[in-house]
Amino acid sequence: MTQINGRPESTQISLEWQTEPARRPDPRRKVMLLFPPNWTPTMPHLALPTLTAYLRQHGVTVIPRDLNAEVFEHVLTAGYMAEAVEEVRRRFGPGSSPAEEMPPPMELVQFALRRGPWLARQVERAKAAVRSDAFFDGPVGFRSLQILMDCLQIASLPFYPANLHLQSYEAAGPVDSSRFLLEGVRDPRHNMFLDIYRRTLLPDIRREQPAVVGISIPSMAQMLPGLTAAYLIKEAGLDCHVTVGGPHISMLRDVLPDAPQIFGLIDSAVVFDGEAPLLQLVDAVADGRDLAHIPNLIYRHGEEIRVNPRKEPEKIANLPMPDFEGMPLDLYLAPRLVLPLLTARGCYFGKCAFCNVGYGEPESFSQLRAQQLAEQMLTLHERYGVRHIFFSDEAVTPRNLRDLSRILQKEGSPLRWGGCVRFEKVITKPLLEQMVAGGCRMILFGLESASAAIIDHMVKGTQLEHMSRILRESSEAGIWNHTFFFFGFPGETLEDAQETVNFLYAHKLYINSAAMGTFLMERYSPAHRYPHSFGVKRIIEHPDRDLAIYFDYEVERGMDERMAELVHDRFLESLPNKRYPQFYVNDVYRFLYASHLGDQGLPHPPWLVPETAG
Numbered sequence: 112m113t114q115i116n117g118r119p120e121s122t123q124i125s126l127e128w129q130t131e132p133a134r135r136p137d138p139r140r141k142v143m144l145l146f147p148p149n150w151t152p153t154m155p156h157l158a159l160p161t162l163t164a165y166l167r168q169h170g171v172t173v174i175p176r177d178l179n180a181e182v183f184e185h186v187l188t189a190g191y192m193a194e195a196v197e198e199v200r201r202r203f204g205p206g207s208s209p210a211e212e213m214p215p216p217m218e219l220v221q222f223a224l225r226r227g228p229w230l231a232r233q234v235e236r237a238k239a240a241v242r243s244d245a246f247f248d249g250p251v252g253f254r255s256l257q258i259l260m261d262c263l264q265i266a267s268l269p270f271y272p273a274n275l276h277l278q279s280y281e282a283a284g285p286v287d288s289s290r291f292l293l294e295g296v297r298d299p300r301h302n303m304f305l306d307i308y309r310r311t312l313l314p315d316i317r318r319e320q321p322a323v324v325g326i327s328i329p330s331m332a333q334m335l336p337g338l339t340a341a342y343l344i345k346e347a348g349l350d351c352h353v354t355v356g357g358p359h360i361s362m363l364r365d366v367l368p369d370a371p372q373i374f375g376l377i378d379s380a381v382v383f384d385g386e387a388p389l390l391q392l393v394d395a396v397a398d399g400r401d402l403a404h405i406p407n408l409i410y411r412h413g414e415e416i417r418v419n420p421r422k423e424p425e426k427i428a429n430l431p432m433p434d435f436e437g438m439p440l441d442l443y444l445a446p447r448l449v450l451p452l453l454t455a456r457g458c459y460f461g462k463c464a465f466c467n468v469g470y471g472e473p474e475s476f477s478q479l480r481a482q483q484l485a486e487q488m489l490t491l492h493e494r495y496g497v498r499h500i501f502f503s504d505e506a507v508t509p510r511n512l513r514d515l516s517r518i519l520q521k522e523g524s525p526l527r528w529g530g531c532v533r534f535e536k537v538i539t540k541p542l543l544e545q546m547v548a549g550g551c552r553m554i555l556f557g558l559e560s561a562s563a564a565i566i567d568h569m570v571k572g573t574q575l576e577h578m579s580r581i582l583r584e585s586s587e588a589g590i591w592n593h594t595f596f597f598f599g600f601p602g603e604t605l606e607d608a609q610e611t612v613n614f615l616y617a618h619k620l621y622i623n624s625a626a627m628g629t630f631l632m633e634r635y636s637p638a639h640r641y642p643h644s645f646g647v648k649r650i651i652e653h654p655d656r657d658l659a660i661y662f663d664y665e666v667e668r669g670m671d672e673r674m675a676e677l678v679h680d681r682f683l684e685s686l687p688n689k690r691y692p693q694f695y696v697n698d699v700y701r702f703l704y705a706s707h708l709g710d711q712g713l714p715h716p717p718w719l720v721p722e723t724a725g
């Protein structure tokens with residue numbers, strides 16, 4: 112047992128995570144796990160550490176590769192940038208032949224040629240600044256992040272209109288179309304990952320010879336980069352089983368079998384929780400067995416695509432803690448190491464009409480006990496010296512918030528943490544103060560709307576009275592409040608939207624940041640499954656978008672999609688400018704900024720209040 116804070120062992124909590132004794136490594140049971148771009152490269156995603164832990168616990172050799180972090184690291188170098196500028200000059204610069212179908216806008220080309228050589232010389236220093244305390248220096252952090260963003264824009268120009276940003280990747284075509292994906296994976300003109308993977312990934316797969324390559328695809332933006340890796344493995348004739356999995360693949364489970372051409376790139380797809388199916392897949396591939404018995408698997412069998420039944424999800428408490436060994440922890444673009452954890456799988460509420468939690472299956476919620484959670488956090492703190500933990504949960508339960516913060520306070524509050532919380536009546540002032548004492552520095556609230564009628568209609572299960580009180584008490588306790596909200600839920604009127612805006616301004620002193628958008632009709636959400644119950648006349652499916660998860664729709668009353676976008680854009684335009692917007696770019700930067708200000712004894716700036724000069 113490990114000592115913490117020099118107190119006697121008997122009062123300490125155990126940091127030794129329960130694992131089964133490891134089996135002898137079997138060379139046939141070797142897996143390479145890939146996490147393709149694009150995901151914000153500021154902390155590891157949990158997909159690889161979660162699968163890695165489970166597979167290693169069962170004696171499988173795992174090589175995790177965060178291709179997302181690697182690609183940003185590869186692109187944001189002086190050498191890559193200099194090559195990109197030369198490529199822009201050769202193809203689009205003065206004297207080049209106008210052979211391109213769709214050349215980039217001339218002002219971008221001129222910017223790249225004028226500014227690119229200087230940016231190439233600055234990029235390494237800017238990366239170092241973003242990874243250091245210099246990030247918190249307003250002007251230095253702002254300049255450094257701007258250099259990285261400008262570099263990404265220039266590095267993307269040879270592949271125009273495809274565009275790699277810090278926060279997203281826009282492919283040159285619709286990534287919810289299997290026709291486009293099949294073209295896109297082999298299109299060197301628009302796919303920047305082909306060359307990067309050929310240089311960095313393929314040699315390693317050749318050398319390591321994994322029996323299975325598992326590609327994690329949590330989001331739609333990762334489809335093309337993920338399938339590009341699969342394509343290259345098949346094109347090179349490498350002898351390994353290629354499987355894909357993750358939330359986005361689970362969302363496609365009903366349409367994938369109707370897109371058999373995708374199975375020319377992959378051998379199988381794992382849907383829902385991947386741990387046990389992936390382990391069984393590794394064993395079946397090693398032993399040359401049939402895949403028919405592996406749960407949650409969609410796979411190619413000759414000319415046929417077969418779909419195996421789903422297995423009951425494993426309770427999170429029975430799974431090993433995420434294993435970050437082998438993740439490139441020094442490559443993330445943030446001033447401090449932040450590691451993600453889950454307190455639960457699924458959402459304990461699980462009813463919001465716009466939300467696809469559970470992917471259309473009855474919600475199976477399970478959570479860790481606060482004691483287990485604290486042990487995981489303290490283990491990571493001890494192993495990696497990490498001080499910041501971000502809970503990637505849908506919503507942490509009030510009970511875990513209370514118990515966890517008490518345990519951590521007893522341990523001397525060595526960690527700062529944050530995550531999503533629902534506006535529940537039981538989130539009281541004493542609880543919020545307890546959370547701060549236990550290290551909580553940021554809460555992300557799904558505010559969604561502040562019209563009581565729309566809150567009811569979307570089955571959010573929250574009340575304005577508690578939303579208002581919690582925002583104030585949370586802010587007064589010293590927590591950075593981040594809110595999510597959107598316009599255009601079916602049936603929402605302009606007056607309803609105005610109520611949301613009024614609420615935000617009425618609480619402007621207590622809200623520190625927000626992410627807003629418009630309603631998205633997402634596959635498997637209650638609004639998608641039961642459109643008429645939510646005032647949706649028609650959901651529009653485009654035949655070419657055979658892998659779509661978002662849909663256009665028509666409403667019976669209230670604002671349509673176009674009006675919701677207009678309201679959103681107008682509200683966005685009305686927001687006060689931030690002098691140092693780098694702190695608001697993503698969850699990790701907001702969280703670290705909140706923690707940094709707290710450590711300095713400085714207040715958290717309100718989001719909607721204009722900043723004074725100085």
Ligand code: SF4
Nearest residue numbers: 458461462463466505
């Ligand atoms: S929106 Fe949040 S609270 Fe509502 S069901 Fe989804 S995850 Fe749960």
